[in-house]
Amino acid sequence: MRADLDLIKDWVEPGKRVLDLCCGDGELLHHLQTQKQASGYGLEIGPENITKCIAKGVNVIEKDIEEGLASIKDNTFDTVIMTQAIQIMMRPDEIVDEMLRIGKECIVTFPNFGHWRARGYLAFRGKMPVSKFLPYTWYNTPNTHFCTFKDFERLCVERNIYIMERTVVDNGHQHRWWIHLWPNMLGEIAIYRITK
Amino acid sequence: MPAVIPEDSVGIVEPQKIEFTEPLHLSCGRTLDSYHLMVETYGKLNADCSNAILICHALSGNHHVAGYHSMEDKKPGWWDSAIGPGKAIDTNKFFVIGLNNLGGCHGSSGPNQLNPTTGKPYGPDFPIVTVDDWVESQARLADYFGIQQFAAVVGGSLGGMQALQWSINYPDRLRHCMVIAAAPKLSAQNIAFNEVARQAISQDPQFHDGHYYEENEVPKVGLMLARMLGHITYLSDDGMRSKFGRELRSGQISYDFTPQFEVESYLRYQGERFSTEFDANTYLLMTKALDYFDPTAVTGEPLADILAKAKAKFMVISFTTDWRFSPERSHEIVDALVDADKQVSYAEIEAAQGHDAFLIPIPRYLNVFHAYMARVEADTPNLNCEGEH
Numbered sequence: 001m002r003a004d005l006d007l008i009k010d011w012v013e014p015g016k017r018v019l020d021l022c023c024g025d026g027e028l029l030h031h032l033q034t035q036k037q038a039s040g041y042g043l044e045i046g047p048e049n050i051t052k053c054i055a056k057g058v059n060v061i062e063k064d065i066e067e068g069l070a071s072i073k074d075n076t077f078d079t080v081i082m083t084q085a086i087q088i089m090m091r092p093d094e095i096v097d098e099m100l101r102i103g104k105e106c107i108v109t110f111p112n113f114g115h116w117r118a119r120g121y122l123a124f125r126g127k128m129p130v131s132k133f134l135p136y137t138w139y140n141t142p143n144t145h146f147c148t149f150k151d152f153e154r155l156c157v158e159r160n161i162y163i164m165e166r167t168v169v170d171n172g173h174q175h176r177w178w179i180h181l182w183p184n185m186l187g188e189i190a191i192y193r194i195t196k
Numbered sequence: 197m198p199a200v201i202p203e204d205s206v207g208i209v210e211p212q213k214i215e216f217t218e219p220l221h222l223s224c225g226r227t228l229d230s231y232h233l234m235v236e237t238y239g240k241l242n243a244d245c246s247n248a249i250l251i252c253h254a255l256s257g258n259h260h261v262a263g264y265h266s267m268e269d270k271k272p273g274w275w276d277s278a279i280g281p282g283k284a285i286d287t288n289k290f291f292v293i294g295l296n297n298l299g300g301c302h303g304s305s306g307p308n309q310l311n312p313t314t315g316k317p318y319g320p321d322f323p324i325v326t327v328d329d330w331v332e333s334q335a336r337l338a339d340y341f342g343i344q345q346f347a348a349v350v351g352g353s354l355g356g357m358q359a360l361q362w363s364i365n366y367p368d369r370l371r372h373c374m375v376i377a378a379a380p381k382l383s384a385q386n387i388a389f390n391e392v393a394r395q396a397i398s399q400d401p402q403f404h405d406g407h408y409y410e411e412n413e414v415p416k417v418g419l420m421l422a423r424m425l426g427h428i429t430y431l432s433d434d435g436m437r438s439k440f441g442r443e444l445r446s447g448q449i450s451y452d453f454t455p456q457f458e459v460e461s462y463l464r465y466q467g468e469r470f471s472t473e474f475d476a477n478t479y480l481l482m483t484k485a486l487d488y489f490d491p492t493a494v495t496g497e498p499l500a501d502i503l504a505k506a507k508a509k510f511m512v513i514s515f516t517t518d519w520r521f522s523p524e525r526s527h528e529i530v531d532a533l534v535d536a537d538k539q540v541s542y543a544e545i546e547a548a549q550g551h552d553a554f555l556i557p558i559p560r561y562l563n564v565f566h567a568y569m570a571r572v573e574a575d576t577p578n579l580n581c582e583g584e585h
Contacts, residue, residue: 017537041534047546047560054511054541054567057574061530061542071531 016078022085026058105195114148165193206263226323234303239287252351252358258302261294277557284565301475320406348372352554363506373508377554379525381490390483393422420467432517432550500535509539520551
């Protein structure tokens with residue numbers, strides 16, 4: 001299992017109703033369904049991923065999140081999850097608001113643009129960072145809204161969003177004790193558990 | 197005509213006529229004291245009767261879903277692309293039932309069949325039947341085969357509406373429900389198209405208020421017009437443009453009213469062919485069943501509340517250029533199912549063929565179909581435990 005998903009699964013209590021936005025091939029939901037008796041759906045737009053979800057027995061709904069989640073009623077889900085996708089949304093703030101409207105709590109993961117490697121790349125090379133972890137160039141990247149941990153936490157303060165838990169991991173999705181000394185510099189992926 | 201029967205075909209099949217003598221009380225208030233259904237089955241029913249799949253047909257469909265009736269047949273059954281050995285609905289694993297619905301014109305009790313009480317064709321006196329009535333008659337068909345619970349009920353268009361109604365009327369009698377290119381009810385525009393089709397038929401001088409059998413006539417023109425209109429709504433603007441464009445049959449305009457554009461001759465051909473194969477009274481009945489379909493009508497509750505009683509798992513599929521029953525109409529079904537906390541998956545297939553796409557073997561559509569049928573298979577006990585019916 002992808003390591004960030006491996007961390008997230010421990011934040012979902014058994015028997016919960018889960019919505020996974022941009023659920024990919026359904027790996028996380030499949031795990032939550034089989035190991036945690038979770039119910040719910042994944043939303044996805046990739047045809048191959050949708051077929052993989054169906055084959056796995058994961059309930060998947062073909063839906064472009066950018067078109068909005070208005071058809072879903074308030075507090076329909078216990079947990080709404082979005083992994084590594086918030087930075088590709090047109091309006092990440094609006095998506096977070098919508099996630100918190102339809103779910104009682106949300107789990108969000110995103111790449112940290114404040115990581116020392118990204119900072120160093122820009123500072124010393126004077127170019128937008130390109131790495132194994134951020135493989136796109138500035139003109140073709142789907143990641144139109146990069147942010148740092150600090151940026152995200154500021155959004156939470158502005159919108160009165162309560163951060164229940166957060167963790168940071170490195171590029172291999174490993175917890176390392178030293179990351180927590182200076183997360184915005186040393187952590188590559190942020191994982192937040194938030195609620196209103 | 198197939199020179200040889202393809203390996204993935206169910207082969208030569210034979211319809212059977214099944215008689216029912218228990219009176220059927222219909223939504224319209226009338227009763228059919230006895231009736232018969234034309235049925236085809238493919239594959240083998242297993243010993244615990246758990247591997248049966250019911251195929252519900254659309255407006256002009258019938259019991260001949262797959263395979264050939266003879267080596268002289270020009271075409272196989274109407275959904276041969278999806279049903280057969282190794283196909284999405286695998287007849288090596290499942291027992292598949294296709295039927296001609298009540299009111300149809302391919303051998304089941306309907307306007308062109310003899311009314312046992314008068315000895316004459318029912319004609320326009322055949323009662324108006326609804327999707328609810330069809331589901332009831334199909335449940336009795338399941339009883340006849342000893343099937344307590346279908347592995348899946350599957351249908352496209354009007355067939356999808358029957359599948360949806362099944363999940364509401366008989367929650368315990370199906371494990372999976374596949375609703376393809378359907379809608380939770382017709383829009384005013386849908387009903388308007390149906391009304392034009394009905395008017396074309398009933399205004400045909402050879403219609404004789406539906407008593408054309410006695411006159412030895414057929415309202416051919418009306419039926420042809422109805423089908424031409426219907427056909428336009430089954431195709432998409434893009435699909436028609438790429439299939440016909442403004443192509444001329446003879447290469448030049450002749451400045452008269454003969455059919456010159458390819459699309460004109462195509463529609464005339466389709467309409468004429470249909471008018472020799474289909475019954476006008478049945479066309480009227482089928483369009484009425486479409487118009488009346490609305491699972492929320494009886495109680496006035498929202499669809500999500502109506503679907504709350506369903507126990508099946510759902511697969512909903514729509515096609516991007518379908519404007520007869522557009523993806524938005526399938527979204528209504530999916531949203532209601534999510535609201536009702538039901539298990540549902542939904543795929544919106546990119547396709548240029550409009551509403552017709554549900555009958556066309558589009559690769560992504562078949563992939564989704566195969567993947568979902570694997571789930572149906574996983575939920576079917578003793579799949580390989582074969583038994584003869």
